[in-house]
Amino acid sequence: MSVFRQLGQETIAKVSANPYRTLLKTRGIGFRIADTMAQSLGCELTHRDRLIAGLRHVVDARSASGHTLATSDELASEGAQLLGVDVARMASVVELLLAHENL
Secondary structure: OOHHHHHHHHHHHHHHHOHHHHHHOOOOOOHHHHHHHHHHOOOOOOOHHHHHHHHHHHHHHHHHOOOOOOOHHHHHHHHHHHHOOOHHHHHHHHHHHHHOOOO
16 A cells, blocks of 8 residues: 555655654555655654664564564664664664653
């Protein structure tokens, strides 16, 4: 099913406002496709929404592989490698999500 069919006439507005949140809720679109689409819309490589979505992707992939425990350093390292960003920047996102109990 197309993104437009799922989101309706507000597709462009919703995707433009937060491509990661919107696209990842869309059936059939995973992180890599959402990331490609978001970057084509001009989303910066270090945008907070991208870092959060990438980190959640790392956690989901680890969980799907049977890994239910990881240190903050492991998550930051894997997230940084996936997204091509600095580990310190990714570590701050890990700490932010942990502080808000969103990870």
